[in-house]
Amino acid sequence: MLTHGHGDHARVGMGRYHTSAAGLPILQWRLGEQEYHVHEYGEVFTLGDTRVSLHPAGHVLGSAQVRIEAGGEVWVVSGDYKRQADPTCAPFEVVRCDTFITEATFGLPIYRWPSTREVAHDIAQWREHCAARGETAILYCYALGKAQRVLAELQPFVDRPVLLHGAIAAGVEVYRGAGIALADTLPVIDPEGKAVRKTTDFAGELVIAPPSAAGSAWLRRFRHAQHGFASGWMRLRGNRRRRNMDRGFVVSDHADWPGLLQTIRETGARRVIATHGDTEALVRVLNESGVAAETLRTQYGEDD
Structure with a gap:
């Protein structure tokens, strides 16, 4: 399940790849010919007993959040995302969920983006x-x-x-x-x-x-x-x-500090899992505000 085509999120050798339709040309450029399963934004498909859909993340062309619904719970994996307007990709779509897995590449208050x-x-x-x-x-x-x-x-x-x-x-x-x-x-x-x-x-x-x-x-x-x-x-x-x-x-394709907090608030998530970047400050602020938050360590980081 690919959120976008950057090298720390899309790698060869995975067998089958689920991607947004807008992201397919990017993957063909970066990964070559693979077994791609292409989905329009918002289209619901099933994997076993799980209902899955992809939603715009606003990061780069074709970037997607992954909404996963199973057992009466909704999880959303953000992938990389931003809230600033970008003429080259679809804007971020807020997806309500119970658990939100968010990136935190720029998860410190100093990171605030200019126009x-x-x-x-x-x-x-x-x-x-x-x-x-x-x-x-x-x-x-x-x-x-x-x-x-x-x-x-x-x-x-x-x-x-x-x-x-x-x-x-x-x-x-x-x-x-x-x-x-x-x-x-x-x-x-x-x-x-x-x-x-x-x-x-x-x-x-x-x-x-x-x-x-x-x-x-x-x-x-x-x-x-x-x-x-x-x-x-x-x-x-x-x-x-x-x-x-x-x-x-200063140009970033990731959410800045206000963008991270805004997004988490708008999802309505009761639980937040932060990954990729400066997670500690974000997790602390969320826990202090009454949102259950924790860090998920991953192998790869992110360029910006």
Whole structure:
């Protein structure tokens, strides 16, 4: 039962995969051809004596919460989710339940997100600042979800194509194939392996690349560049310094602290199980407010 296509939630070798219809193109891109069982949001299907349905999580394209009903109890597994508006995926749907298993990637009060539209405007202004200095603006984003969301939000603020690393371009085409409107883009390197322009011609351009490209030989083509990172982790300046970034842009595909508390309250859950991230503070606050809460440890963490 897959909530979305990120690598800590979707892995090969599982046999059969249940997914949302919107998430199928993502899984085909990330996992290849597998035995997929595809469900529309809200469609109820049975597994043994259990009634199951998938509901929008607002995390990335095709992301889903899993509603499980059995023995007179309703459990909801949130997967990763956010409450901010996102033009690239269906918005989060509140699903009432008895037990709510919630992520807590950013489960500390310091994590509160600014308007993504305002951040996109800041990114565009940063690009103009770099252009005035004869520099390239290189923005690091995760290849699934974050890069596409940034490109969607940039549309009102850019007047020329954004250049893409190959790992970003692949996911962008998947989103475009799903009908998601994004800013115009061009590859830094064309499919035949040739650079689309001379090294000196990258000045003033905005380039989106995955975090793995930072410090790699791929960057040598950009003689003068500033480096920025788009992530919820940029809420803390120390994270930007540790990554040696010139700029940090706070954009997250996870719920912030107010979003976590709002969601838990709206589900009406009597019991909450927190996982993935900073669970301790969230569990303590919930227990103090009269909600039975505990932590579930998992093997994998989460990038953002």
